[in-house]
Amino acid sequence: MVMPKVASATSMPGLLASSFACTNVTGDMDDLKARAFASATATPVNISLPPKDGADGAPKASEQSSINLKAEAASNNSGLRPRADASGKYSAIIEASKEILKQNDRGGYTIPAKGLYPYQWNWDSALVALGWASLDETRAWEELEKLLSAQWNDGMVPHIVFHQPSPTYFPGPEIWGSVESPRGSTGITQPPVAAISVRRLFESAHDKELALKTATELFPKLLAWHRWFYKARDPEGTGLVATLHPWESGMDNSPAWDEALERVPVAKLPPYERRDLGHVNSAMRPRKEEYDRYLTLVYLFRDADYDLKKLYNLSTFRVTDLCTNSILHRANLDLQWLARQIGRDDADQEIATWIARTQVAFNSLYDPAAQIYKCRDQLTGQMIDASTSAGFLPLFARVADTAQAAALAATLERWLKKVRYGVPSCDPTDARFEPLRYWRGPVWAIVNWMITDGLRAYGYDALAETVELHTLELVEQHGIYEYFDPVTGAGAGGSYFSWTAAMCLAWILRP
Numbered sequence: 001m002v003m004p005k006v007a008s009a010t011s012m013p014g015l016l017a018s019s020f021a022c023t024n025v026t027g028d029m030d031d032l033k034a035r036a037f038a039s040a041t042a043t044p045v046n047i048s049l050p051p052k053d054g055a056d057g058a059p060k061a062s063e064q065s066s067i068n069l070k071a072e073a074a075s076n077n078s079g080l081r082p083r084a085d086a087s088g089k090y091s092a093i094i095e096a097s098k099e100i101l102k103q104n105d106r107g108g109y110t111i112p113a114k115g116l117y118p119y120q121w122n123w124d125s126a127l128v129a130l131g132w133a134s135l136d137e138t139r140a141w142e143e144l145e146k147l148l149s150a151q152w153n154d155g156m157v158p159h160i161v162f163h164q165p166s167p168t169y170f171p172g173p174e175i176w177g178s179v180e181s182p183r184g185s186t187g188i189t190q191p192p193v194a195a196i197s198v199r200r201l202f203e204s205a206h207d208k209e210l211a212l213k214t215a216t217e218l219f220p221k222l223l224a225w226h227r228w229f230y231k232a233r234d235p236e237g238t239g240l241v242a243t244l245h246p247w248e249s250g251m252d253n254s255p256a257w258d259e260a261l262e263r264v265p266v267a268k269l270p271p272y273e274r275r276d277l278g279h280v281n282s283a284m285r286p287r288k289e290e291y292d293r294y295l296t297l298v299y300l301f302r303d304a305d306y307d308l309k310k311l312y313n314l315s316t317f318r319v320t321d322l323c324t325n326s327i328l329h330r331a332n333l334d335l336q337w338l339a340r341q342i343g344r345d346d347a348d349q350e351i352a353t354w355i356a357r358t359q360v361a362f363n364s365l366y367d368p369a370a371q372i373y374k375c376r377d378q379l380t381g382q383m384i385d386a387s388t389s390a391g392f393l394p395l396f397a398r399v400a401d402t403a404q405a406a407a408l409a410a411t412l413e414r415w416l417k418k419v420r421y422g423v424p425s426c427d428p429t430d431a432r433f434e435p436l437r438y439w440r441g442p443v444w445a446i447v448n449w450m451i452t453d454g455l456r457a458y459g460y461d462a463l464a465e466t467v468e469l470h471t472l473e474l475v476e477q478h479g480i481y482e483y484f485d486p487v488t489g490a491g492a493g494g495s496y497f498s499w500t501a502a503m504c505l506a507w508i509l510r511p
C-alpha cells in the first residue's frame with residue numbers, strides 16, 4: 001500500500017494552499033472519520049437491492065411496477081450477449097443494477113442517486129442510457145430524448161435539468177435563475193457523452209426501426225450541441241474547447257483545478273447551506289473553499305445572463321479539460337459515423353474538420369516526461385502539473401499514437417502497483433492524492449469504463465480486463481457506490497448509484 005507524502009502548505013503557492021492541500025492515508029481526523037464511516041456503511045450495503053420505501057424522494061413501493069428480476073436476468077430482452085454470466089457469477093450485480101435504474105427512474109429520466117442528486121444530470125443520463133439498453137431499449141432512447149429536450153436555443157445542453165422541485169440539492173433552480181429550458185436548468189454544460197451513447201444504442205438495437213427514427217431525430221440536436229462547443233468555447237478555432245466551471249468538467253474537485261480555482265476571487269456570497277453534506281461525509285466531498293468558488297462562478301455567469309461570449313471572456317476559471325475534450329472528440333467520431341448511417345452527408349465534412357483539428361491539437365497536451373496527458377490553464381497558458389485519470393482518456397478519444405498509447409499503458413501499470421484497485425482518479429504517488437475525497441483519488445466506474453474501452457482499442461486487452469475486474473470486484477464486495485477507495489475498496493459518496501449500475505450492466509451484458 002502506498003503511503004503518499006503529506007502536502008505541506010509551503011508546497012503549494014498562494015493563500016489557500018493549506019485548505020486545498022491534501023489529507024492522506026496516514027491522515028488527519030477528517031480522513032480517519034471518513035474511513036470509519038466508509039467501512040461502517042460498506043459492509044451492510046454490499047450488493048443488496050436498494051430499499052423500496054418512499055424515503056429520500058424515492059417512489060413508494062406501491063408505485064413501482066411489479067418486477068420479476070430473476071426472469072428478466074434470464075430473458076434479456078435487448079438480446080445483448082451475456083459476457084461472463086453463463087455461470088451466474090454476476091447475477092447479483094445484474095439484478096441489483098437493474099433494480100437501481102428502476103428505482104431511480106423518474107419517468108423518462110434517471111436521477112443519479114436518491115436524495116443526493118434528485119435531478120437529471122447530463123453525462124450521467126447519457127451513460128445510464130447504456131444500462132437501460134439491457135432492460136428496455138425504448139426506455140434507453142427516452143433517457144437521451146429527455147436530456148436533449150432541455151437543449152437551449154443556442155445549442156447548449158445543460159449540466160442539470162430541474163424537472164421537478166426538490167429541497168435535497170443545492171444550488172437548485174432558484175440560484176441558477178435560468179429559464180431557457182422549459183423546466184429550468186443550470187447555465188453550464190457537461191462532457192458531451194450523448195452522441196457516443198446514440199451510436200452504441202443504434203449499433204446494438206434490436207428494434208432497428210425505432211433506432212433509425214430516434215437517431216435521425218436526435219442527430220440535429222447533437223450536431224447543434226457540438227457546434228455550440230466550438231462557437232462558445234473555442235472561438236479562436238484551436239481544436240480544443242474551454243471549460244469554464246469545475247462542474248462542467250464532471251471531475252469537480254480534481255487536483256488539476258486547484259491552482260486555477262484558487263485564483264478565482266471569492267465574491268461576497270449570500271449565506272448558503274450545502275445539502276450534499278447532509279447525505280455524504282464531508283471528508284468525501286469538495287471543501288468549503290472550493291464550494292465558495294463554484295458559487296462565485298455561478299453568480300458571475302448568472303449576472304452575465306449566460307451570454308456565451310461574455311462568459312468566455314469574463315470567467316476567472318478557464319481550462320482545457322482532458323475529460324471534456326477527449327469525450328467531445330470521441331463523440332465527433334461517433335457523430336460522423338451516425339451522419340453516414342442516416343444519410344446526413346452534409347454534416348460529414350463539418351465534423352471531419354473538427355476531427356482533423358483536434359487530432360493535431362491534442363499533441364500539445366501530451367507530457368512525454370510524465371508519460372501522460374495533462375490539462376492546460378488557458379488563462380496562464382501553462383500545462384497543469386497534475387496527473388489524473390483524465391490523462392488516460394485520450395485512449396477513449398483515439399487521439400494517442402501507438403507510442404503514446406504504450407506510454408499511457410506503462411503509466412497505468414505503475415499506478416496499479418501502488419493501489420489495490422484501479423484506476424485512482426489521481427496519481428497515487430502525488431501529494432494531493434486523497435483516497436476518499438471525490439475526484440482526488442477514488443475509483444469511478446464510469447472513468448474505468450472509458451479507459452477500458454480505450455485500452456482495448458489499442459490492443460491492451462489484458463490491462464483492460466484487470467481494470468474491469470477490479471471494478472466488478474469493488475461493486476461485488478462493497479456495493480454499487482458512487483466511487484470507491486482505491487486502497488481499501490470501501491464504497492464512498494452516494495449509494496445505489498445509477499451510473500455505476502449502468503456501467504456494470506454495460507460491461508457484463510456488453511454486445
Ligand SMILES: O=C(O)[C@@H](CO)O[C@H]1O[C@H](CO)[C@@H](O)[C@H](O)[C@H]1O
Pocket residue numbers: 112117121122123124159247249250251252276
Ligand atoms: O457534486 C455535485 O453536486 C455534482 C455537481 O454537478 O457533481 C457530481 O455528481 C454528478 C451527478 O452524479 C456528476 O455528474 C458529477 O460528475 C459529479 O462530480
